[in-house]
Amino acid sequence: MFLYMLIFMAYHSSRWLPRNQRLKFQIVNAVFIAIVLVPQFYVMGRPKSSRYCRQPLLNNLSASIALSFIASGLSVIFTLVDPVPQSMWASYHVFGLLSFGQGLCTAILTLTAAACVKTTPELYYLxxxxxxxxxxxTGFFAVKGGLWLTKRWPMQRDLSRNNE
Structure with missing residues (x-):
């Protein structure tokens, strides 16, 4: 969900700028993309990362890199297009589900790969x-979703009372 949150932050922070200055925001966007991708490529290129590890952490890292590229494309699109089409929002939320699944896999693989600290330390720590x-x-979006539900729930309850 980290990549989903990066797109969320890029979208909302770009909306503070006037439309004609959002292209300048792409420099900041490129810096964040580099901060996310460079460590992943560095660890992928390390000779120690190809050593044997019981868990497929290297495969998981390559999936994370692929999702990072998708997130970078979505963040560029979301910061430049105004208004964002409904189909792009749908693809963003599907990407969020993929990002959640990948984060869950990363957590499970990392928690069960304690022995990989000795063979592939950089890969394990990344x-x-x-x-x-x-x-x-994920905690951030859980709290945000909970607050959104509590804000909408009384309104739904009031609407159902008016229909009676």
């Missing part, structure tokens, strides 16, 4: 960082 960021962003 997976640990990705797990922590995924759990944190």
């Amino acid at each position: 997976s640990l960082i990705l797990t922590i960021t995924s759990i944190s962003s």
Whole structure:
């Protein structure tokens, strides 16, 4: 869910700028993309990362890189297009489900790969960082979704009372 949150933050922070200055925001967007992708490529290119590890952490890292590229494309589209079409919002939410699933897989694989610290330390620690960021962003969206539901629930209840 970390990549889903990055798109969310890029979209909402770009809306603070006037439409004619949003292209300048792409520099900030490119920096965040580099901050996310460079460590992943660095760890992928390390010779120690190809050593044997019982859990498929390297395969999980390649999936994370693929999702990072998709997230970078979505963040560029969401910051430049105004208004964002409904189909793009739908693809964004489907990406969120994929990101959640990938974060869940990362957490499970990392928690069961304690022996990989000795054979592939960089890969294990990057997976640990990705797990922590995924759990944190999932918590953020859980709280945000809970607040959204509590805000909407009394209104739905009041509407049902008026229909009686």
